[in-house]
Amino acid sequence: MFTSGGIVSDRGMIGEPLPVWLSYLFPRFREAGVFEGMDATHQDPNHCLVNEYLAGQGIMPHKDGPAYLPTVATVTLSSHCVLEFYRHPEDKDQGERESTTEENRAQEPEFSLLIQPRSLLVLKEDVYKKYMHGIREITKDDLCKGNILNLPEAMPQGVEETPVLERGTRISLTFRIVQKTLSTKKLFLRR
Numbered sequence: 001m002f003t004s005g006g007i008v009s010d011r012g013m014i015g016e017p018l019p020v021w022l023s024y025l026f027p028r029f030r031e032a033g034v035f036e037g038m039d040a041t042h043q044d045p046n047h048c049l050v051n052e053y054l055a056g057q058g059i060m061p062h063k064d065g066p067a068y069l070p071t072v073a074t075v076t077l078s079s080h081c082v083l084e085f086y087r088h089p090e091d092k093d094q095g096e097r098e099s100t101t102e103e104n105r106a107q108e109p110e111f112s113l114l115i116q117p118r119s120l121l122v123l124k125e126d127v128y129k130k131y132m133h134g135i136r137e138i139t140k141d142d143l144c145k146g147n148i149l150n151l152p153e154a155m156p157q158g159v160e161e162t163p164v165l166e167r168g169t170r171i172s173l174t175f176r177i178v179q180k181t182l183s184t185k186k187l188f189l190r191r
């Protein structure tokens with residue numbers, strides 16, 4: 001796992017340009033209007049998190065938090081996954097990723113999405129702000145279980161008979177906009 005674009009902290013991010021192998025996707029994001037109208041100074045994402053999940057690995061339910069503008073674009077490579085969405089009781093989790101707890105995992109998800117390899121997933125607005133998202137630590141996904149909202153459209157061909165998908169290694173590229181950026185020049189002038 002690594003991040004590109006800079007390290008995000010409370011004070012902001014000391015930005016550095018994303019490498020070409022990530023920024024080559026920007027025209028596609030623009031065509032699809034993914035980050036359109038988010039922020040006057042940022043038309044393209046300035047931060048990317050690259051994650052590798054081996055089969056059986058997941059991520060605890062969490063919100064991505066206020067360091068980013070509330071749109072996230074995720075490109076999935078190699079293997080599918082099922083992303084689950086949870087509504088926090090009373091929505092008291094104020095968007096802090098650190099607030100992830102075992103208690104969150106105990107809840108049942110409200111809905112899920114089947115995320116196919118080579119797909120782009122865009123989460124914004126309420127789904128970003130009000131729901132937590134997570135990936136269960138399992139090696140197989142039974143598509144008959146849970147409330148998978150994008151079925152049958154996202155169902156891979158040929159699995160209608162036995163809709164259990166075995167997970168392989170998944171790589172995700174998660175693009176976001178960090179609004180608060182600090183240039184090294186500004187930092188230097190502050191001293």
Ligand SMILES: O=C(O)CCC(=O)C(=O)O
Pocket residue numbers: 049051059064074133172174
């Ligand atoms: O890998 C994914 O699709 C989700 C990653 C995620 O939720 C995160 O890094 O905040």
Ligand SMILES: [Fe+2]
Pocket residue numbers: 062063064133
């Ligand atoms: Fe996340």
